[in-house]
Each structure stands twice: as C-alpha cells, then as structure tokens.
Amino acid sequence: MTEQRGFFSWWLGELREVFSGRPVPVHALALSSHEIALLEKGVDTPLGVVDTQAEDWLEQIEGLRSRILSRNTQNPLVEVQLPTEQVMFTKVTVPDDEDRQAAICSQIPAITSQQLDDVTIDIAPKPDADGMTIVAIAPASTVAEAARYAQEWGFNAARITSIESPKAFRRGPDFEHQGARPTGSALPKVAAGLGILAIVLSCTAAARALSIRGDLVQQVEREASEIIVTKDSSGQRELALAEFANAAATATDLRDVSLPVWRVLAETASIIPGDVVLTGFKYRRGQLILTGTTTSTVTLEEALDRSPIFNAPTLSSTSRSGGGRANFVIEAAVDERSVR
C-alpha cells in the first residue's frame, strides 16, 4: 500500500510538474526539534534521518541531499515541513457578507496575540461541515528560517507546510516565504490543453462518424427491405425473345446467304464473249445451264472457268449452226459460297 502511494505520488507529481510548468517537489524535508528527515512524499518510511545533535549532522544532511541529487544537477526541490508545535490550526467563523481574507486577518491578532505581520497564514479553501473555516498559522520568522536553512543545506524550498494538517488542506497548508518557486511556463499548459482538445475533437469526430454510419445502415436496410422480390421469369422471356428474334431474322438471313439470280445473270453477262448469243438461261440452285450460239465454245468455256462464281463448265451438247457458228448447251456449277 505504501509503495502504491509512493508510486502514485511520484507519478502524479511528475505529471503535475510537466503540465503545470512549475516544479513540484517529490521529496520533503520534515523538521523537528532534534531531527531532520528526508521523505519521499506519499511514503511513510523516510529516505534518511539526521540527528541535529550529532557532530556531523551537516555532512549527514549533505549525504541525504546527494541521494536525491542524482536526478537533477540543480538543488533538489523539496517541501519543507514545519514541526507540529510550530503550526497552529484554528477554526474561525466568517460572515457570509464579508470578505473572507480580510475577515480572517482581522481575527488573527485576537487568536495569536501577535500582529498580523508576525505570522504567516494559510486558509483552507472550503469551510468544514459546520461552516467553520480552518486557518493554519505559523510564525513568520519560523517560516523564513526554515526556508533559509533549506537553502543553506543545498535544497530549494518549493513550499513550506506542516508535518501534519487537517483534511481541509489537501496537500497541507502553504506558507508564503521568500524565494518561493518561480511561476512556470505556459507552454506545457497550452500543450496539454491542445492535446485534450485534440482528444475531445477526435472523440467527437468518431462519435459523429459512428452516428452517420448507424444512419447509413438504417437507410440501406430500409431500402433493401422495400425491394419486392418477384419470381424471376427472365430466363423464359429471354428464350422466347431469342426464338422470336431468330424467326424475325429469317427473311434477311436467307437473303444474305442465298446467291440471287440477278447476280448470276449479271456475272454471266459480264464474262461471256461478245459473239455469244444466248437463247436460254436456266438456273437451278447450284447449277447454271446456258444455251445459245457462238463462234468458239472453247472461248466460252474458258470465260466461264475464269469466273469466281462458276466452276467446272462442261459442254453437254454442241452442233453446227450456219455462218461458222455452233449451237451449244453448257453447264457450270455455281459456287453459292461466293456470295458471302
């Protein structure tokens, strides 16, 4: 338990020191009539105790100082704790309608039988359950001596308080003295503030993002729930459409793949020699039969053979006609693929 208290005292003290910008003492010098103890705040067991009656008590104090000097080359920062008999705690009543500080100061001479300048006081921040305000009072000379002694022994008195104090003083009374610790820099506080602001903004942004995400989920789920799933008949409809499209393309398809007779006729007219007189033109799918007269069936046959449409021209009959001409019947295969 003691170790835990010591740990948290150290940790929170370091953090307070970092973020307050002011050095916060982690160690304390507890003064009493015959002894000086060096304490680690929050730990009951002292780091060392020096008997002021000993001959080498100053060397012993230096020994204590060296124990905590290793972390800081400057004089160690300490809290000086006055002995109990040097501090008086008293309860005073402060009327609601009066200035708190002034009202208490006006009561000090009556309480202590001393002038206000001869004492140093600290007032508890809040009244107790009975509405009474606790005031800590110490002789000003004692406070000044304590600070001076600490300085002489090589310590820096960050604050001067008492060994024991009521709970109203959370960290003990704080008696003002000469050479009080300096005001810290504002930069650590600004940095801490910015850090906290960044964390708050990040948390706000994250919460906003999660909220929007939640809304988005609801929206898409609502849209999805509004979808009416019907029986999918598109397959049958596609099949019916394919059948209809196949039928609807019949006439154009057949026209595209059939060799039209006009083309056979045009090819024939373009290739036959000029002396050929046709008397008959017969085309049956895949076969052409020409009848007529010519001066040279061989020339006609060669002309048909050169055509890309006609193949294997064959004279099926020939006979003499008048004037050096011959009657002919010639057949040729027609390559219908040539139309494509």
Added chain:
Amino acid sequence: MSAGGRSRAAALALLAGVVMIIGAAAVVPAGLYWSKTGEAIRDARTKIQRSEQRKQAEDTLVRSQRDWARFAATPSSGFILNSDDEAAIAATRQRIDSVFSELEGVAVSVAGEAGDGPREGVRSITIAVQGNLPRKNLGAFLTRLESEPAYIVISDFEAITSQNDQLLINLTGQVFRLLESGA
C-alpha cells in the same frame, strides 16, 4: 516501478500507455461496431445491386422485344406483311403482276402455296410464275423481286428466248411470312 527507474520520461511513457489503453478500450468496441455495420451495409447494398441488375436486365429485355417487334412489322424485315396465308398469296400475286406490267411484260400464271417455313414461327409461301418479258428488262425484273421487300428467294429460274426479243420466264421462289408479331 522501483524508485531507481522513476524519471520524467518514464512518467510520460506511463501516461502515454494509460492513454493508449483507454483509447484502445474505446476504439475496439467502435471498430467492432464499424465492422458489424459494414457487413450489414454490404449485404443490403448487394441486395439492392442485384435488384437493380435484375431491373436493368428486364428493361433491356423489354427494349429488345419492342425493337424486334418493330423490326418484324416493317418491310425491311423482308417478310410479306399479311396476317394469313391466303392474303399473303394474293398480295404476292398482285405484286408479281404489277412488276410484269411495269416492265412491259405479262404474267401468264402465278400460283402460290403455303407451307412450313425454314424456321419455327415462319410460314413459307412457294410461288410458281410464268410470264413473258422483254429481254432488256430481265435484270430489272429479277432485282425487283429479289432485292425489294418482301424478298423472293428464287430457287429455280429459266428464261428462254421466244420471239422479238421476248423472254418466256419460268421461276419458282419463296416468300416468307412471320406468324407472330412479337408485340
């Protein structure tokens, strides 16, 4: 922590550790919530996406049906646009007579017979034509029949010179009729 290890850096590191632990305590539940809501969003969006895809597919299907029906109802489809076989035969006969007349020829006979087409949903009208035509108009005659809708696919064709540059024409061909409009 021992007194020897106590330093300002250790105090700040400890503070950072505490802050991180507190942050983690807040971040972990938030992360779990984020992950859980992410799954819900993904599932819902997948459902919505599928629905939209299905709707787009249906729209595309409807558009295609409409386009094909529109195409089948126009002459460019190549079909003869009559509602029954008899009307189709009569229309074809009238068209052939008209072509012969325009090209200074005479249609001697035009016979038609309906039958099953080459594909399902299609009727085939087989026509047999005899007629006389000037030789000079043979090309135009064939072009009119084969290249203008309703297309006639000629399977047999014979042109024989008769007299005075006239041709005796015999042809057999097919014209097609679509059974359904597709609308």
